[in-house]
Amino acid sequence: MLSGGDYIIDLRSDTLTKPTKEMRKAMFEAEVGDDGREDNLGRGEDPTVNRLEDIAAEVSGKKAALFCNSGAMANLIALLTHCTRGDNVLLGETSHINKSEKAPFMDSFGGLIPRFFVTDPFGTPEINSIKQFIGDDEIKLLCLENTNNFMGGTCMSKEQTKAICHVAHEHAIPVHLDGARIFNASVYYDIPVKKLVEPVDSLMLSLSKGLGAPVGALLCGEKEFISRARKVRKLLGGSMRQSGVVAASGISAIQQEADRLKDDHDHAYRLANMIMNNDKIDIRIDSVQTNMIVVDVSPSGQSAETFESGLLKRGLKVKSISDRHVRMTTYREITRDNMIRAANIINSYCDSL
Ligand SMILES: Cc1ncc(COP(=O)(O)O)c(C=O)c1O
Numbered sequence: 001m002l003s004g005g006d007y008i009i010d011l012r013s014d015t016l017t018k019p020t021k022e023m024r025k026a027m028f029e030a031e032v033g034d035d036g037r038e039d040n041l042g043r044g045e046d047p048t049v050n051r052l053e054d055i056a057a058e059v060s061g062k063k064a065a066l067f068c069n070s071g072a073m074a075n076l077i078a079l080l081t082h083c084t085r086g087d088n089v090l091l092g093e094t095s096h097i098n099k100s101e102k103a104p105f106m107d108s109f110g111g112l113i114p115r116f117f118v119t120d121p122f123g124t125p126e127i128n129s130i131k132q133f134i135g136d137d138e139i140k141l142l143c144l145e146n147t148n149n150f151m152g153g154t155c156m157s158k159e160q161t162k163a164i165c166h167v168a169h170e171h172a173i174p175v176h177l178d179g180a181r182i183f184n185a186s187v188y189y190d191i192p193v194k195k196l197v198e199p200v201d202s203l204m205l206s207l208s209k210g211l212g213a214p215v216g217a218l219l220c221g222e223k224e225f226i227s228r229a230r231k232v233r234k235l236l237g238g239s240m241r242q243s244g245v246v247a248a249s250g251i252s253a254i255q256q257e258a259d260r261l262k263d264d265h266d267h268a269y270r271l272a273n274m275i276m277n278n279d280k281i282d283i284r285i286d287s288v289q290t291n292m293i294v295v296d297v298s299p300s301g302q303s304a305e306t307f308e309s310g311l312l313k314r315g316l317k318v319k320s321i322s323d324r325h326v327r328m329t330t331y332r333e334i335t336r337d338n339m340i341r342a343a344n345i346i347n348s349y350c351d352s353l
Contacts, residue, residue, distance in 0.1 A: 009338045009345075010317040011328035014181075014264070014291055017212040018333060022256060023249035030248035035067070036239040042227050048244030052251050056218035059254060060203060061194030064226035066233060067247055071180045071217040072101045073238050074204040078176045078219055079104040080236075081229045082141045082202070085111035090133050091143035092119055094150040097178055115139065122287060123151030124160055127167060134171050142168045144200070145178040146185045150321055152284075153268075153292030153329075155185040158196050165199035177203040180217070183258045184210060184290040187265060201225070210261050210291055210331050211253035215246050257332075264291035264330040267339050271328065274343035280350035291330045298324040300353050307349075316345045 010016055019027075035044035043050055049067050056065035068074040075097050083089060089105075091098055093116040104110035115137060118129035125144070133139055144164065146156040165175045177200040179185075179193075186193045197203050202221035207213035219229055233239060272288040275281065280300040283293060295318075297307040304320035311318055311326075318326045328342070 006315050008315050008317060009334070009342050011330065011334065011342065012317050012319040014210040014329045014331040015208060016333070017210060017331040019212055019214045019249055020252065020256070023213060023252045026248040026252045027245050030244045032242040032244035034241050035243050036241050042230065046242060046244040046247070048251070049247040052247040053218065055251060055254055056205065056220055059193050060197055060205065060220040062203070062220040062222065064223045065218045065220040066226050066229050067243060067250070068217050068219055068233060068238055069215060069240065071178070071204055071206040073236065074217040074219040075101055075178055076103055076110070077229050077232045077236065077238065078202050078204060079112060079141065080110055080232050081225060082174055082176060083112055086113065087140035088113045088115050088138050089141045089143060090115045090117055090130065090139045092117065092123060092125065092145060092148075094123065095143065095145045095178065096149050096180065097143055097145070099150060121284065122154040123148035124154070124156050125164055127163055130164055130167050134167060134173060139173055142173055142175045143178065144175060146196070147181040147290050149180070149292075152287045152294035152327065153181065153184060153290035154287050155188045155289050157189060158191060158198070161196065162199045174201040175199070176201065179203045180206040181209055181290065184261050184265070187258070187261045188289050207250040207253045210264055211257045212332055213246070213249040213253040216250050260332065261291065264332070264334070265289070267330040267334055267336060268293050268328070270336070271330070271339040271343055274339070275346045278347055278350050280353055281346075293328045294321070295326050295328070296324055297326055300350060302353065310349050311345060314345045314349055316342050
């Protein structure tokens with residue numbers, strides 16, 4: 001709380017979303033077993049985890065799914081299941097896997113080699129760049145991200161995904177999708193997740209961003225792939241026991257929160273519109289597609305970090321994501337009124353510079 005009684009508005013990330021009452025009730029009542037023990041079909045013994053995995057497989061249109069404790073863990077398992085040490089992986093330089101997760105490419109860890117395709121301003125790979133790499137190089141895996149976090153929640157369409165996957169598949173290269181916010185892309189295009197991700201071989205979807213579950217992500221793919229991924233999860237120490245307690249919140253998140261994401265998109269778009277004419281900042285309004293706004297603060301003459309602390313003193317938390325960019329993200333607890341106040345804070349701060 002600030003002096004004068006005003007609350008701080010926190011737009012750092014949708015990972016701040018809190019579990020709903022329904023989630024907490026489902027967690028309390030969850031039927032559980034030992035998910036670390038497998039039956040003869042290769043499924044764990046926790047019925048709620050199995051139910052969540054079946055729901056995720058159904059939603060993603062894949063044959064199977066594996067419950068993991070985080071998105072980073074699910075991506076790591078995917079890369080280590082698709083590849084072996086020394087393999088080249090083609091991905092975006094600003095992708096979350098490369099920029100934030102890193103472990104697959106650390107020599108002391110995954111030992112994979114990152115190669116970077118060229119992207120358009122929305123973070124979508126240029127198809128010619130993919131063709132060039134795949135023609136000239138020993139690429140073993142292509143990784144995509146939808147929505148694209150560091151580009152501001154931008155979406156890749158079904159057609160774009162299909163065209164890119166087609167090039168990879170022509171050379172028998174599998175495609176993994178970091179779909180931490182794939183439900184946001186699904187809301188943006190108003191098509192089911194399974195249609196958007198149909199051409200990819202594996203995907204990670206996160207429960208703990210705008211969907212609001214406290215923990216968890218699912219890795220989805222073919223049965224044989226998921227069965228190998230389960231072994232990698234165990235090697236990484238990622239097997240859990242009575243994890244039905246958290247899986248129950250994930251079921252509630254998928255079934256009850258996915259449609260609500262459109263409110264977050266609406267709030268982000270409103271805020272962007274209220275600040276876009278300010279000449280101390282630059283916003284690409286066509287990039288504000290889901291629940292994020294990336295603001296270039298360089299016209300203000302301030303670094304992103306200084307801008308971030310200037311806003312914080314006035315009651316608004318944002319996140320600097322480069323020397324000149326700050327990101328703001330909406331989520332369930334952020335209201336329409338919060339958007340008006342956030343816009344006033346940003347505009348008055350800019351006026352003071
Ligand atoms: C695009 C993307 N992928 C993966 C992750 C990692 O998810 P987690 O925080 O659950 O490890 C994040 C987290 O913000 C993300 O934005």
